[in-house]
Amino acid sequence: MATSTDTTASAISLDLYDQPGHLIRRAHQISVSMFHELLGREVTPVQYSVLRMLHELPGLDQVTLAQRVGLDTSTTADIAVRLEAKGWIVREVLPRRQRRLLLTPEGEKLLVQFTPAVNALSHGLLDGMGEEDAQQLLRLLRKFVHLNNDQSRAPLRSSTDDTASG
Incomplete structure (x- = not known):
């Protein structure tokens, strides 16, 4: 017969380094660190991400932008203020107090300058995995994000269907 001590021990017996949440947190730390390094x-x-989305879909309003990059609207508004202060975007007031966001020439120039480093980052994050493993990791990450999208504080939304594509 199992005791409560046995039950507790088995409930936490999974190695920390095998727990998905811990691994995802560490992967995020590594990705951000490499981003800043490069x-x-x-x-x-x-x-x-916000700059890239505005490059891909110029003139998005803040609410749609937030949905497209998976951010809450208040965070998106704060980011927009910061990016405008840096001269990388402009915010235009639309009817009903919405704001349309556009990249400035300086914002476009910044993205062009960052392109080689972003490509290096993408390769660096997957370096040493081999092509098949790298593609499988990306496929599984997309699937994970798609399956758990509604659990997010700010679910990703696209214009074609109200969920992230996976």
């Missing part, structure tokens, strides 16, 4: 600290990974 791109500096002028822009954060989240700010870069």
Whole structure:
């Protein structure tokens, strides 16, 4: 018969380094560290995501932008203020107090300058894994994000279907 001590021990017997949450947190730490190593600290990974989305879909309003990059609207508004202060975007007021966001020429120039480092980052994060493992990791990460999207504080939303594509 199992005692409560046995039950407790078995419940926490999974090695910390085998727990998905711990591994995802560590992977995020590593990714952010490598981002700053290659791109500096002028822009954060989240700010870069916002700039990239505005490059891909110019003129998005803040709410749609937040949905497209998986941020809450207040965080997106704070980021927009910072990016505008740096001269990388402009915010235009639309009816009903929405704001349309556009990259400035300086913002476009920054993205062009960052492209080689971002490509190096993408390769560096997967370096040593081999092509098949790297593609499998990306496929599984996309699947994980898709399956758990609604658990996020700020679920990713696209224009084609109200969920992240996976």
